[in-house]
Amino acid sequence: MGLSHFSMVNAHPDTQTLACDSAGFLVDVLGKYLPHTKIYTKYEELLDTGNLDAVVIATPSRLHVPMVRAALERGIHVFCEKPFCLDWRDAEELADLAEAKRLVNQVGYHYRYVGAFRRMKEIVDSGALGEIRHVVAEAYGPVVLRARKQNWRTRKTEGGGCLYDYAAHPLNLLNWFFGQPEHVSGSAMVPIFSTETDDMVMSTLRFAGGAMAQLSVNWSDDSFRKMSTKIELIGTKGRVNADRQECQLYLREEHPALPGMHKGWNVQYTTELTRDPWFYLRGEEYSAQIADFVEAVRDGKSRAAENDFRSAAITDRTLDMILEDASGVRIADPVREPVADKPAKRNWLFRTRT
Amino acid sequence: MMDKLLFGDNQFFGINHMSEEKARAQAMRFQDTSAIMEVLDAAYDEGIRTFMCTTHDRIAEICDVVRANPGRYDGFQFYPCMPYAHKYANAVTDHGMVGAIAHFMPEDGLFKTMLRSGAALVTKDAEGIVKVLIDAEMKMFAGLRTPVIFMQNVFVDLLLGMGFTKAFRMFHDHVREKYRAEPGFITMNLPLLADALAAEGIESPIICSNINKIGFRMCGGADKYREVLESGKVRAIAMSVYASGAIPPREAIEWVAGLQGVESIVFGASSRGNIRSTRDLVAEYMGAV
Numbered sequence: 346m347g348l349s350h351f352s353m354v355n356a357h358p359d360t361q362t363l364a365c366d367s368a369g370f371l372v373d374v375l376g377k378y379l380p381h382t383k384i385y386t387k388y389e390e391l392l393d394t395g396n397l398d399a400v401v402i403a404t405p406s407r408l409h410v411p412m413v414r415a416a417l418e419r420g421i422h423v424f425c426e427k428p429f430c431l432d433w434r435d436a437e438e439l440a441d442l443a444e445a446k447r448l449v450n451q452v453g454y455h456y457r458y459v460g461a462f463r464r465m466k467e468i469v470d471s472g473a474l475g476e477i478r479h480v481v482a483e484a485y486g487p488v489v490l491r492a493r494k495q496n497w498r499t500r501k502t503e504g505g506g507c508l509y510d511y512a513a514h515p516l517n518l519l520n521w522f523f524g525q526p527e528h529v530s531g532s533a534m535v536p537i538f539s540t541e542t543d544d545m546v547m548s549t550l551r552f553a554g555g556a557m558a559q560l561s562v563n564w565s566d567d568s569f570r571k572m573s574t575k576i577e578l579i580g581t582k583g584r585v586n587a588d589r590q591e592c593q594l595y596l597r598e599e600h601p602a603l604p605g606m607h608k609g610w611n612v613q614y615t616t617e618l619t620r621d622p623w624f625y626l627r628g629e630e631y632s633a634q635i636a637d638f639v640e641a642v643r644d645g646k647s648r649a650a651e652n653d654f655r656s657a658a659i660t661d662r663t664l665d666m667i668l669e670d671a672s673g674v675r676i677a678d679p680v681r682e683p684v685a686d687k688p689a690k691r692n693w694l695f696r697t698r699t
Numbered sequence: 700m701m702d703k704l705l706f707g708d709n710q711f712f713g714i715n716h717m718s719e720e721k722a723r724a725q726a727m728r729f730q731d732t733s734a735i736m737e738v739l740d741a742a743y744d745e746g747i748r749t750f751m752c753t754t755h756d757r758i759a760e761i762c763d764v765v766r767a768n769p770g771r772y773d774g775f776q777f778y779p780c781m782p783y784a785h786k787y788a789n790a791v792t793d794h795g796m797v798g799a800i801a802h803f804m805p806e807d808g809l810f811k812t813m814l815r816s817g818a819a820l821v822t823k824d825a826e827g828i829v830k831v832l833i834d835a836e837m838k839m840f841a842g843l844r845t846p847v848i849f850m851q852n853v854f855v856d857l858l859l860g861m862g863f864t865k866a867f868r869m870f871h872d873h874v875r876e877k878y879r880a881e882p883g884f885i886t887m888n889l890p891l892l893a894d895a896l897a898a899e900g901i902e903s904p905i906i907c908s909n910i911n912k913i914g915f916r917m918c919g920g921a922d923k924y925r926e927v928l929e930s931g932k933v934r935a936i937a938m939s940v941y942a943s944g945a946i947p948p949r950e951a952i953e954w955v956a957g958l959q960g961v962e963s964i965v966f967g968a969s970s971r972g973n974i975r976s977t978r979d980l981v982a983e984y985m986g987a988v
Contacts, residue, residue, distance in 0.1 A: 352860030356891070378825055378865050570713055570726075570785065588719050614717050616915050616945040625887035625918040626856045 347403030406504020460618030474580030506542035928960030
């Protein structure tokens with residue numbers, strides 16, 4: 346289980362929550378101090394005996410497919426963490442299954458719940474920017490800063506790595522704005538400190554409407570305190586930049602679909618773009634997406650308000666296009682410094698030998 | 700009694716809820732501890748005596764300066780806020796859950812503590828673990844005045860959502876018994892937390908939460924907040940009163956001062972001018988700081 350997922354679901358006024366985790370220490374501690382929460386260690390047992398309406402799956406990505414399928418087959422609504430499936434064919438199959446069974450299905454691409462990116466989506470859809478041709482999508486943050494012990498996040502086969510963990514977010518936003526890319530080129534997935542996976546990703550994506558996007562993502566950058574995602578779009582009639590804190594819009598002329606936005610720069614901040622959810626933990630976008638899911642289930646809806654499996658499958662497919670494109674790129678060996686020609690260092694007392 | 704005006708530290712560590720560019724500019728400006736000290740000196744000289752700060756590694760350097768100059772900082776006190784969440788999040792990613800806890804256990808010869816923490820890990824005794832972690836965070840403040848000690852909002856709200864409210868009681872008891880200090884709790888969910896603390900039998904707790912005129916990050920809604928404040932059951936500290944600059948200063952302070960039940964305001968500023976103007980506004984609407 347993800348502790349913060351558990352915390353948010355449990356805090357929702359319309360839920361009764363059970364938990365399941367295989368890690369011994371956590372289960373023991375929580376079992377001891379949360380007498381009202383039943384904690385399972387076997388997923389199948391939870392599904393079979395928990396009498397569940399819905400399940401939130403926050404496990405390593407490679408486990409998503411069997412777990413999601415098992416829940417859907419039992420008629421249980423599913424919220425699954427991102428990336429959805431490591432093979433996009435599985436993602437489409439699960440979307441088919443969920444839709445056939447009319448079950449709410451949602452994936453945790455929380456950036457679609459960030460006020461500034463929601464505003465960016467409205468601006469894109471309004472047409473006020475004219476034809477959007479030039480797109481820059483970036484994400485940076487401090488995840489892998491040195492060679493270290495491996496875990497699932499650092500293993501590509503388990504859905505770890507910078508592409509799946511970080512790049513999936515800006516790509517999912519681009520899918521939201523422009524759909525599935527038609528073509529991907531110039532992709533590079535490069536390790537910096539990791540041995541089994543990529544720490545940086547670069548790629549160029551072309552979308553059907555003519556937008557060309559440059560993707561630049563690096564999770565070995567501790568000049569950022571935490572993950573920071575930024576998208577810039579330039580159209581024939583203006584530009585928009587968005588990150589978690591603000592949405593900056595530049596218009597060459599006013600547009601009827603964007604009332605209140607003037608010619609020139611318009612800046613809107615989180616403080617005005619954010620709706621407060623019922624519970625806040627680390628950012629309102631996390632609880633807002635959980636609320637949408639819980640409420641869709643509660644109200645007997647058959648689909649999620651945002652981020653259904655079908656849309657996550659598009660992102661899975663985009664990730665796959667980058668993987669495939671990057672697999673043809675040969676990364677050069679690290680440059681070695683010439684040793685022999687290095688001048689001897691001197692200091693006042695000793696002459697250093699080389 | 701707490702001071703009416705407390706000085707916060709977000710601005711020193713590149714935390715800005717308005718703009719990533721401003722956050723970076725601040726991180727650049729304050730990368731030298733001397734730059735932080737300059738601002739703290741200005742705050743002190745403007746009459747502010749309480750520094751509410753995270754247990755960030757760099758705060759240890761500030762503690763050293765204050766300890767070394769007792770004459771210069773007469774009456775100066777810290778309100779530590781722990782734990783510094785990113786430190787733990789990184790450690791959990793690096794060492795796993797148990798490894799992370801072990802990583803923060805004291806190493807310097809406190810055999811009894813080691814024994815207690817080791818045993819706590821084996822028996823999954825959360826109380827033992829909580830005590831050892833608080834002690835580890837408090838080490839940097841040795842010999843300094845820390846009359847109120849806070850649990851940070853990321854932890855408070857995580858535990859609150861999980862229903863692990865016994866941890867609040869453990870924190871409360873250890874802070875009172877060992878540090879003779881008043882425990883405080885920072886949250887983004889004041890109404891929910893007030894209920895949870897009451898259920899744990901914690902009376903008149905000090906709670907720090909966003910309280911501002913536009914209702915920014917006041918989860919549960921402004922009406923519920925008002926209800927809790929007016930009940931007189933909590934001692935409230937208002938943070939984010941300017942809502943990251945979305946509310947003009949005078950309007951912001953006047954509104955907060957008009958609420959019942961707000962004992963103090965915590966604010967951040969990077970210049971003497973802004974410190975002074977906030978101090979003057981608070982003095983005007985709430986009485987001397």
